Structure formats: C-alpha cells, structure tokens
Amino acid sequence: xxxxxxxxxxxxxxxxxxxxxxxxxxxxxxxxxxxxxxxxxxxxxxxxxxxxxxxxxxxxxxxxxxxxxxxxxxxxxxxxxxxxxxxxxxxxxxxxxxxxxxxxxxxxxxxxxxxxxxxxxxxxxxxxxxxxxxxxxxxxxxxxxxxxxxxxxxxxxxxxxxxxxxxxxxxxxxxxxxxxxxxxxxxxxxxxxxxxxxxxxxxxxxxxxxxxxxxxxxxxxxxxxxxxxxxxxxxxxxxxxxxxxxxxxxxxxxxxxxxxxxxxxxxxxxxxxxxxxxxxxxxxxxxxxxxxxxxxxxxxxxxxxxxxxxxxxxxxxxxxx
Ligand code: FES
Numbered sequence: 001x002x003x004x005x006x007x008x009x010x011x012x013x014x015x016x017x018x019x020x021x022x023x024x025x026x027x028x029x030x031x032x033x034x035x036x037x038x039x040x041x042x043x044x045x046x047x048x049x050x051x052x053x054x055x056x057x058x059x060x061x062x063x064x065x066x067x068x069x070x071x072x073x074x075x076x077x078x079x080x081x082x083x084x085x086x087x088x089x090x091x092x093x094x095x096x097x098x099x100x101x102x103x104x105x106x107x108x109x110x111x112x113x114x115x116x117x118x119x120x121x122x123x124x125x126x127x128x129x130x131x132x133x134x135x136x137x138x139x140x141x142x143x144x145x146x147x148x149x150x151x152x153x154x155x156x157x158x159x160x161x162x163x164x165x166x167x168x169x170x171x172x173x174x175x176x177x178x179x180x181x182x183x184x185x186x187x188x189x190x191x192x193x194x195x196x197x198x199x200x201x202x203x204x205x206x207x208x209x210x211x212x213x214x215x216x217x218x219x220x221x222x223x224x225x226x227x228x229x230x231x232x233x234x235x236x237x238x239x240x241x242x243x244x245x246x247x248x249x250x251x252x253x254x255x256x257x258x259x260x261x262x263x264x265x266x267x268x269x270x271x272x273x274x275x276x277x278x279x280x281x282x283x284x285x286x287x288x289x290x291x292x293x294x295x296x297x298x299x300x301x302x303x304x305x306x307x308x309x310x311x312x313x314x315x316x317x318x319x320x321x
Pocket of ligand 1 (some may be wrong): 058265266267268270271272273274275276277291293306307308309
C-alpha cells in the first residue's frame with residue numbers, strides 16, 4: 001500500500017480509559033459501510049488534523065480480525081512525544097471524525113507453526129490481542145508472556161487471564177518478575193514460532209537470546225515501529241520534484257515532504273517496512289539513520305535513506321524524489 005491507496009473516513013464511536021496512560025478508541029466507517037477485513041498483527045495509520053499540522057501515527061488493530069463493523073486501537077500517552085498520542089488523548093471524543101489508511105500487516109502469524117510463543121511488553125500487547133483472538137478461534141497452540149510495570153498499569157491483564165487462562169503469563173516489574181526467556185526458549189517444541197513486541201530494549205534482549213540459542217531467523221517475528229526522532233532543523237532538496245524543503249525540529253522528513261505537497265510512499269511510518277526508501281543523490285553531511293530496515297552496510301554506504309524516521313545534519317542533502 002502507498003500514500004495514494006484509498007483512505008477511510010471513520011467516526012470515533014467509543015473512548016475508554018484503560019489505564020491512567022492508555023485509552024482505547026473504537027472507530028466505525030463514517031458512511032456506515034463495513035471496514036476492510038484484516039489479519040492479526042495488522043496496523044492502520046491514523047491521520048490527525050491538529051491545527052496546521054497533519055499528524056500520522058501507526059497503531060495496531062486490536063479488535064477481533066473478523067469484525068468489520070468497527071476497529072479498535074489502544075494509544076499510550078507519550079508526554080515527550082511529537083504530539084500524536086497527546087492529540088488522541090486530549091482531542092478525540094466520541095463523534096470525532098478521523099481518516100485512517102487501509103490496514104497493513106507487517107507482523108502476521110506464521111500458520112505453519114506447531115506452536116506460537118508470544119512475548120509482549122507494555123503497550124506492545126496490542127497486536128497480540130488480535131492475533132490471540134485468531135489463534136484461539138483456529139485452535140492453534142499458543143502461550144503469551146506479558147511483561148508489565150504492575151498489574152494496575154498493565155492493559156487488558158484481567159481480560160486476557162479470564163479469556164485464555166493458563167495460556168497467559170503476566171510478569172510484573174514491581175514484583176521483581178521477569179519473562180524467563182532462556183528457560184522458555186529451551187522448553188519449546190521444534191517448529192515453535194517466536195513473536196515479540198514491546199520496548200526496543202526488551203525486543204533486542206529476547207531476539208538476541210533466541211539467536212544465541214540457535215533459533216533460526218525465519219522463526220523470529222517482531223514488530224518495532226520507531227517514533228521519528230526530533231533534532232536540529234535542516235533542509236533537504238528533492239531532485240525530481242524540484243523542491244527544497246525545510247524540516248523542523250519536531251517534524252519527520254516524510255512529514256515535511258508531504259506538507260510541501262509532494263507525494264511519498266509509506267506503510268509503517270516507523271522505520272520498519274522499507275516502503276519509504278529513497279535514493280540519496282548527494283550528501284554533504286551526515287545522515288542520521290534511525291530505521292531498523294536498512295542493513296549496517298546500506299547505512300554506511302549513504303546511498304539510501306528512510307525519510308519516515310531518519311534525519312540529516314550538514315550542508316546539503318539531495319534525494320531522488
Ligand atoms: S514508511 Fe516504513 S520504513 Fe518508512
């Protein structure tokens with residue numbers, strides 16, 4: 001999917017405080033028609049018109065995948081972020097109309113698995129909610145380990161335990177509990193697929209532990225959307241569009257390109273999918289690669305950039321856009 005794919009106008013039908021930091025939003029199509037079906041692990045980009053600023057944030061769909069009358073997402077408030085989650089928390093009420101993109105799944109279930117081992121941290125639980133619904137409906141064996149700061153701050157803990165019983169294991173930081181990753185990985189049957197979603201540090205730890213234990217790369221699945229970093233303002237020139245664009249301190253390069261009226265492809269807006277990859281024609285300065293898509297060699301070559309999360313410092317940057 002790209003930026004030119006048809007978008008969906010939705011109405012907010014419900015806003016629920018899940019924890020002091022997390023709200024749940026339900027959306028239905030503004031024209032009353034069914035929403036597109038999706039699979040567990042999919043996300044949508046939510047567009048928010050905040051005065052002169054158009055914000056676009058990715059959120060995992062957490063409602064049952066078969067349900068096309070509405071979608072639900074959960075948003076954790078990030079007081080130090082660029083404003084998207086604050087907008088959702090402060091401005092979006094029942095009745096608020098928003099635009100979303102068609103669902104895209106960069107974190108699908110691998111149905112060949114003999115067993116699914118799911119490890120979530122904090123708000124990283126959201127893609128698993130839709131996945132578990134699908135796994136349970138299909139009778140597929142799964143085991144969820146969910147790391148939270150405390151039971152009170154853990155979204156959907158009670159609901160998950162009530163619905164899925166012993167297949168759900170909650171690990172509370174405030175009780176000194178950690179996901180026993182080494183032991184867990186050692187006891188899985190051959191053919192188990194591992195899925196992880198949560199804070200970067202936790203994901204890197206789980207994936208590194210799995211690789212060190214000899215798990216093959218094709219058995220490891222993770223979803224890692226990065227928030228675009230803020231930084232010093234700079235200018236970028238677009239050779240095809242013949243535009244020179246100022247990127248402000250809290251704007252991503254992709255946001256700035258779009259704000260200038262230039263269409264650019266995207267799918268995750270979080271440095272993970274590769275859709276926004278753009279060729280660098282010349283660079284007098286340093287590209288600050290913040291994505292997790294390009295290889296270290298590609299980053300070192302300076303020939304490509306992911307404008308959704310990466311920035312630039314220096315005299316001039318010219319892109320093939
Ligand atoms: S839009 Fe996915 S990496 Fe940039």
